[in-house]
Amino acid sequence: MLIHLRNVLSAEDVRRARALLDGADWRDGRATAGAQALASKNNQQLPQGGEASRALQALVLGALERHALFFSAALPKKIFNPLFNRYGGETNFYGQHVDNAVMHSRASGQRVRSDVSCTIFLAEPEEYDGGELVIDDTYGSRKVKLPAGDAVLYPSTSVHGVAPVTRGHRLASFFWVESMVRSDEQRRLLFDLDMALMRLRQREGETPEAVALTGTYHNLLRMWADT
Template identity: 65%
Template sequence: MLLSIPDVLSLDDVRNVRTLLDQGVWRDGRATAGGQAIHAKQNEQLRTDSDAAQAAQEQVLQALQRSALFFSAALPNRIFPPQFNRYSGDTNTYGDHVDGAVMHTARTGDKVRSDVSCTLFLTDPADYEGGELVIQDTYGTQRVKLPAGHMVLYPSTSVHRVEPVTRGARVSCFFWVQSMVRSDEQRRLLFDLDMNLLRLRQQGESAVTVGLTGTYHNLLRMWAEV
């Protein structure tokens, strides 16, 4: 499932995060790339061992906790600490690749299985040219370039790339989710059911909504790993 989630961060939140990022130290993104990605990755990545970087991570995590749509779509069990990258100048692209299956947190040694990949845009599209996130989805190739504060999530099994940035700079936050429900197909069914239940509840509670809510939770109970 590929889903865009609007306004995960408000514009004020985006400005606060960008201010924190300006206080951090950027390095060659290949320093964190695996064997496959190191040949495709040409960007900068923020070191996350500073107070400013960790404050930016915490602001993103707090925003995710407030997003009911993110929870419904990703069903998060564990979230890899948010990372930040920048595309500009000579370090302006990331070729076709698939994210690693298990992500390691250097600071804590924790491991997160990558079920869902997430990109949270921190730059207004008018401020740069190019830089589209291109994802090979179930329904074909999707090109994603969202307003600052908006986020896209998609299966980590997808081949994807970032097109060259030819003007300005593209700054974003990225991270991975280990979902309570490993199967993308099952997550999609649960999300569709949850969204339709939400629409039914807007018409008032009834025996139908109670019954379907029970079906949702019984399916989640059957499929979830916690």
């Protein structure tokens, strides 16, 4: 399930993030790469425990708390502390790879099973050439390049990478979600049902049918969720 989340960060949030990123202490991204990714990762990343990272993490996590569509799609149980990367110049790509099944934060000691991956774009598409997030799924290879403040959710089991940036710099936040519902197929069914219920209520109001379907949604969630 690949989902485009619009306006996760407001324009003001993006301005605050960019001000922090512009003066940040960027490091070689390979320092945090796993064994498979080490040979293909060529970017820059903020240290997890740095002052800028902590301020940016609070900004992103606060925005996620307010974003109802993120909750509906990801059904988060735990969220890995958001990380921040930059692509451009000599450090401008990340080859195709699969993320580790369990992510370990060196800053907090937190461990999160990676069910859902998320990238929040922090630079506008016209600021850089290339830099698409390339995700392989059952429908083939899909390229994602979104406005600043928008995000994409996709299964962490996906093979993915970042195409070379040939002009400017691509800035983004990325993190993983351990979902209350481990199965991508089950999360998709719940998300589709939730969206259909929302549209039904908007058109018809709180009808008996909407109440009954809401019960079905929560009974499925009760059956599948692990909190």
